[in-house]
Amino acid sequence: MSGKSIGRLYGPLDAPKTMKVLLIAYINNIELETTPGFDIGTDTKTNEYLAKFPLGQSPGFEAKSGFCLYESAAISLHIAELNNDSNLYGKTSEDRSIIMQYIFNIETQIEKHCVTLLYQSLGKLESDTELTEIAYNNLDRNLEIYNNVLAKSNYLVANQLTLADIFFYFSILYPFKLVIDDERKTKFANVTKFVEEFGKAEGFPSELINAS
Numbered sequence: 001m002s003g004k005s006i007g008r009l010y011g012p013l014d015a016p017k018t019m020k021v022l023l024i025a026y027i028n029n030i031e032l033e034t035t036p037g038f039d040i041g042t043d044t045k046t047n048e049y050l051a052k053f054p055l056g057q058s059p060g061f062e063a064k065s066g067f068c069l070y071e072s073a074a075i076s077l078h079i080a081e082l083n084n085d086s087n088l089y090g091k092t093s094e095d096r097s098i099i100m101q102y103i104f105n106i107e108t109q110i111e112k113h114c115v116t117l118l119y120q121s122l123g124k125l126e127s128d129t130e131l132t133e134i135a136y137n138n139l140d141r142n143l144e145i146y147n148n149v150l151a152k153s154n155y156l157v158a159n160q161l162t163l164a165d166i167f168f169y170f171s172i173l174y175p176f177k178l179v180i181d182d183e184r185k186t187k188f189a190n191v192t193k194f195v196e197e198f199g200k201a202e203g204f205p206s207e208l209i210n211a212s
Helices: 016-027 047-052 072-081 093-121 129-150 163-178 182-187 189-197
Strands: 007-010 060-063 068-070
Touching: 007 016, 016 072, 016 163, 047 060, 060 072, 068 072, 072 093, 072 163, 093 129, 093 163, 129 182, 129 189, 163 189, 182 189
Parallel strands: none
Antiparallel strands: 007 060, 060 068
């Protein structure tokens, strides 16, 4: 690992979960080594990888000290904690609590239903009309909350970019590209605008926010 790097992030560079971590590192002026060409299907199954990340998940983070983390949320929160000056946790304890509330909702609700829809669309999950309806109903219920908040601000918390925005963006980026139809995009117009405008005000490099 290079002298300036704090560690290595294992994962495809164009995967939303990897990009989420890399964007947080970029905002916090933290250097991470990456693994271009990382293949989830093979690289996560090697003995070396499993020794560091027993569940074989991607991304995985290995610090220069040898400290290892899996689960993209845990890695993201760890990297965010390394520089409090960026205010990614907001400015107050109340901000931080609301941000964590969003993160837990995104991890347990938004992503759950998005994965169901995406996997059916990509053929990784058998098509099931009832399951699709349940996923859309639950996703709509959650998106309505976000849509209402984004009607009043371009950000979810404290009228500034926080972890809540970053987690939300990367959880719905693929669904909005692949499975959310125009009718829903119109219904949740504020969420649609959020996805389309994310990072423009901050001038983030396109490779950090545009998954292929």
